[in-house]
Amino acid sequence: xxxxxxxxxxxxxxxxxxxxxxxxxxxxxxxxxxxxxxxxxxxxxxxxxxxxxxxxxxxxxxxxxxxxxxxxxxxxxxxxxxxxxxxxxxxxxxxxxxxxxxxxxxxxxxxxxxxxxxxxxxxxxxxxxxxxxxxxxxxxxxxxxxxxxxxxxxxxxxxxxxxxxxxxxxxxxxxxxxxxxxxxxxxxxxxxxxxxxxxxxxxxxxxxxxxxxxxxxxxxxxxxxxxxxxxxxxxxxxxxxxxxxxxxxxxxxxxxxxxxxxxxxxxxxxxxxxxxxxxxxxxxxxxxxxxxxxxxxxxxxxxxxxxxxxxxxxxxxxxxxxxxxxxxxxxxxxxxxxxxxxxxxxxxxxxxxxxxxxxxxxxxxxxxxxxxxx
Numbered sequence: 001x002x003x004x005x006x007x008x009x010x011x012x013x014x015x016x017x018x019x020x021x022x023x024x025x026x027x028x029x030x031x032x033x034x035x036x037x038x039x040x041x042x043x044x045x046x047x048x049x050x051x052x053x054x055x056x057x058x059x060x061x062x063x064x065x066x067x068x069x070x071x072x073x074x075x076x077x078x079x080x081x082x083x084x085x086x087x088x089x090x091x092x093x094x095x096x097x098x099x100x101x102x103x104x105x106x107x108x109x110x111x112x113x114x115x116x117x118x119x120x121x122x123x124x125x126x127x128x129x130x131x132x133x134x135x136x137x138x139x140x141x142x143x144x145x146x147x148x149x150x151x152x153x154x155x156x157x158x159x160x161x162x163x164x165x166x167x168x169x170x171x172x173x174x175x176x177x178x179x180x181x182x183x184x185x186x187x188x189x190x191x192x193x194x195x196x197x198x199x200x201x202x203x204x205x206x207x208x209x210x211x212x213x214x215x216x217x218x219x220x221x222x223x224x225x226x227x228x229x230x231x232x233x234x235x236x237x238x239x240x241x242x243x244x245x246x247x248x249x250x251x252x253x254x255x256x257x258x259x260x261x262x263x264x265x266x267x268x269x270x271x272x273x274x275x276x277x278x279x280x281x282x283x284x285x286x287x288x289x290x291x292x293x294x295x296x297x298x299x300x301x302x303x304x305x306x307x308x309x310x311x312x313x314x315x316x317x318x319x320x321x322x323x324x325x326x327x328x329x330x331x332x333x334x335x336x337x338x339x340x341x342x343x344x345x346x347x348x349x350x351x352x353x354x355x356x357x358x359x360x361x362x363x364x365x366x367x368x369x370x371x372x373x374x
């Protein structure tokens with residue numbers, strides 16, 4: 001657990017894949033691969049021998065990172081699956097967990113073989129279901145891989161699944177940056193996704209090959225609602241009022257955080273990716289900082305901010321107790337203490353401010369070459 005004064009100067013940050021300076025200036029994940037976790041459970045794993053770029057300095061949640069981030073914000077995020085025999089990470093363990101993840105073989109994306117393949121289609125398609133990150137990187141990943149040469153083999157897929165299994169246990173480390181409505185998500189060495197909605201622009205960067213692809217997307221336009229004749233899917237409901245307990249304030253990533261422990265039961269009308277139909281007991285521990293959540297959209301995130309009822313679906317990182325505020329730590333356990341217990345954990349650290357001096361983060365590096373679809 002980090003403590004200290006925010007007035008301390010912050011050391012220069014480095015990109016953990018490219019060993020290049022990152023996020024200069026005064027500077028203060030929830031990444032869960034749900035379907036891939038289930039997919040790995042039934043797949044044959046093999047040891048990974050993939051080449052990796054040089055390792056660089058680890059993200060840190062030092063007290064020096066506690067300066068108020070404005071006008072942009074960046075942070076690193078660790079998310080993991082918690083099985084029945086696993087223990088959730090303690091509050092304030094971001095640095096130690098990041099170090100453990102850095103010791104693993106690097107996480108990489110599967111390369112679909114020519115002509116496709118069910119296993120690789122599942123792996124790629126599952127990106128869209130990743131909480132938080134899925135919506136930001138799935139489109140870029142799929143477009144990039146469809147356009148790229150498809151030459152992976154079964155051995156490569158097995159190596160990927162072995163590495164993925166290890167990361168699901170230790171956690172997946174993702175870097176985020178948000179500025180002027182733009183977003184940057186660094187997922188793997190092969191995929192950093194940049195979105196600029198105001199320009200109708202999406203970029204996919206590959207730090208291993210030093211290449212990038214550009215995709216034109218529809219710029220932000222006014223939207224309206226159209227009534228649909230599709231049948232409504234029954235949603236989970238609360239079984240009575242949940243119990244909410246205030247927790248003692250703590251310091252996380254150099255920031256004061258206030259916590260809540262919410263317990264209750266929900267009724268799931270039909271099977272979901274993590275829950276069978278029926279009643280389930282939910283326990284959620286959430287710590288929230290005094291920072292705005294750059295991914296929160298009042299018109300889109302309200303449903304995700306409801307406590308407990310969304311936990312059996314692919315969850316988001318929106319605060320369930322203080323929607324619009326940044327979650328610094330959260331653990332959700334479903335049916336804790338039973339053989340079928342399942343949970344997800346979110347840790348955030350290395351929170352820092354970014355500004356105009358960091359605008360280059362949202363552009364391809366000067367030495368990258370653009371690749372075109374053949």
